[in-house]
Every structure is written in C-alpha cells, then in structure tokens.
Amino acid sequence: MxxxxxxxxxxxxxxxxxxxxxxxxxxxxxxxxxxxxxxxxxxxxxxxxxxxxxxxxxxxxxxxxxxxxxxxxxxxxxLAHVPENRLVFPSLSVDDNLVLGGYTRRRGPAAERSRARDRALALFPRLEPRMRQAAGTLSGGEQQMLAIARGLMAQxxxxxxxxxxxxxxxxxxxxxxxxxxxxxxxxxxxxxxxxxxxxxxxxxxxxxxxxxxxxxxxxxxxxxxxxxxxxxxxxxxxxxAEVPAPGPAAPRPSAPGDGGRR
Ligand SMILES: Nc1ncnc2c1ncn2[C@@H]1O[C@H](COP(=O)(O)OP(=O)(O)O)[C@@H](O)[C@H]1O
Ligand SMILES: [Mg+2]
The missing domain is CATH 3.40.50.300 (P-loop containing nucleotide triphosphate hydrolases)
Structure with missing residues (x-):
C-alpha cells in the first residue's frame, strides 16, 4: 500500500x-x-x-x-509504527509482547493472526527459542527484532x-x-x-x-x-561517525555491543 x-x-x-x-x-x-x-x-x-x-x-x-x-x-x-529505543514490554514474555502486537487485529480471524506470527518468527528465528523469556532479558539486537516482529503482528x-x-x-x-x-x-x-x-x-x-x-x-x-x-x-x-570501517567486519573492542540491556 x-x-x-x-x-x-x-x-x-x-x-x-x-x-x-x-x-x-x-x-x-x-x-x-x-x-x-x-x-x-x-x-x-x-x-x-x-x-x-x-x-x-x-x-x-x-x-x-x-x-x-x-x-x-x-x-x-x-500502518504500524516500530518506535525508537525498541520499546518492548520488559517484564512480559516475548510471546506476550507478540500477542499485544496483534491487539488491533483481535477481532480478525485467528488464522490470520497465527500466519502473521509464523511469518514474523520465520523472519527472526532467534526469537523462537525465547518465547517464554522476559523481553527485558533479551540482548539489544533481539529486542529490536522483537519490536519489529511485534509491529508485524498488526498485519x-x-x-x-x-x-x-x-x-x-x-x-x-x-x-x-x-x-x-x-x-x-x-x-x-x-x-x-x-x-x-x-x-x-x-x-x-x-x-x-x-x-x-x-x-x-x-x-x-x-x-x-x-x-x-x-x-x-x-x-x-x-x-x-557511524560508518563501519571498510574491510572484514571484525568486532572492535570499542564497538557498541549487542549486550546493552534496557
Ligand atoms: N516531546 C517533545 N516536546 C517538545 N519538543 C520536542 C519533543 N520531542 C522532540 N522535540 C523537539 O523537536 C525537534 C525534533 O526532534 P525529533 O523529532 O526527536 O528529532 P530526531 O528524531 O530527528 O532526532 C527537536 O528540536 C526536539 O527538541
Ligand atoms: Mg528520533
């Protein structure tokens, strides 16, 4: 659209x-x-x-x-909006964050919600084994993936x-x-x-x-x-300042890590 x-x-x-x-x-x-x-x-x-x-x-x-x-x-x-600072609900599980992402489609067919969820998890397979984990315990990168997956749940x-x-x-x-x-x-x-x-x-x-x-x-x-x-x-x-150095993407010790928990 x-x-x-x-x-x-x-x-x-x-x-x-x-x-x-x-x-x-x-x-x-x-x-x-x-x-x-x-x-x-x-x-x-x-x-x-x-x-x-x-x-x-x-x-x-x-x-x-x-x-x-x-x-x-x-x-x-x-229209779905994935906000800055990947605002996931930290104390809720990954799964519950996804369920909330589908809130605006709650009256729609369950099969469509379930397809949206399958597609989001196929896009970010790292989330799949973490469904019961509190979202706040995910790494920064995983939280961003969850924030996007949650946006996708709104179809x-x-x-x-x-x-x-x-x-x-x-x-x-x-x-x-x-x-x-x-x-x-x-x-x-x-x-x-x-x-x-x-x-x-x-x-x-x-x-x-x-x-x-x-x-x-x-x-x-x-x-x-x-x-x-x-x-x-x-x-x-x-x-x-944020352009990664050319060449192989070896992680530099000073690079911002993925471990930043919010
Ligand atoms: N809640 C707010 N109240 C008042 N001013 C704001 C608010 N949020 C942002 N601004 C101002 O609006 C301007 C644009 O901010 P923003 O849209 O956050 O820029 P960007 O996302 O490009 O960094 C800035 O001057 C900022 O200070
Ligand atoms: Mg901004």
Missing part, C-alpha cells in the same frame, strides 16, 4: 517542528529518511502514526485519506521504523536491515528513519534527507551517497 504525505506540519504545543514535509513511499518500496539528531525524524513518524496531531497537511494510505486519524484507527487502516501494509540500528553492533545492524529488505521483497511498504545513513542506504530504494524539520534532499541512495552535501553537510556524526 502506498503512503503519500503532503505539506505536513506538526510540533509540540506551540513549538513547530515539521515545516511542510512532502514524502512518498510507493507500494512495496523501502524508503529511508535520514537526518541528524533533532532533524524531526521521530516527530515525522509520530505524526504519521497518529501519536501527534498534524497542524496542517495530508496523509494518504493507498486510496484513503487518513489525515487526523488516531493510532488505533491508523493501525487498522494498515501492516505500511511499516514505519524509528532508528532500528541505534546501539547495535554492525553485524546486527546488517541482520536487521536485510530482514527489512526481505519484508520489502515480500511486498510490504517501509519507511525507515535513521541516523545511520550507510546502513539505511544499503537497502533503501529511495531516500530523503531531513534537516531542521524540512526535506532538503531526495533521491536514490547511490546518488545521495556521493553528494557532498550528504557526506560533508548537516548529518553531524550520523554519517561519518
């Missing part, structure tokens, strides 16, 4: 943060949105998923105008993800992004917000660059990657 955003404005109280965002994701497209810390990426996803009310602009999902709908109705319309047609790479070792970042690529190959539409431009560009079909609440560049990842404004410009530490 396609996503079309036009002239979206949103903010907090009287503080405007988004100043007219235009963004498209075609059906089955994986779109990356990159930008430095504070660019407004999280605010954009909150406005898309109805957690924040837009002050102007329109959002369409497929043929439907979904502007102004709340989170539950948007979820039923097909979305459009999945938006907020910085899935944060705090993960490069190998896990690769694992997560290749799973997102497989979801796209299966026909899902994805919008991934990232500071880690290189990881996002490796799988994205198209990308947007945000700066201070605006889209400042748009194009194919390969083109953006060689744009001096991307490499040298406003990406702060996000581009240069």
């Amino acid at each position: 396609s996503l079309e955003v036009r002239g979206l404005h949103a903010g907090y109280g009287r503080l405007p943060v988004l100043h007219g965002i235009d963004l498209d994701a075609a059906d089955g497209e994986l779109v990356a949105v990159i930008g430095a810390n504070g660019a407004g990426k999280t605010t954009l996803l909150r406005a898309l998923s109805g957690l924040l009310t837009a002050t102007a602009g329109t959002v369409r999902l497929g043929d439907a105008d979904v502007t102004g709908l709340g989170p539950e109705r948007l979820a039923r319309a097909g 979305p047609r459009v999945l938006v993800l907020d910085e899935p790479s944060v705090g993960l070792a490069p190998r896990l970042v690769g694992e997560i992004f290749s799973a997102l690529g497989r979801l796209r190959d299966g026909g899902l539409t994805l919008v991934v917000v990232e500071q880690n431009a290189r990881a996002a560009f490796a799988v994205a079909d198209r990308a947007y660059v945000m700066d201070r609440g605006r889209v400042v560049l748009e194009g194919e990842p390969a083109t953006l990657m060689s744009d001096p404004r991307v490499t040298a410009g406003f990406l702060g530490g996000g581009f240069a």
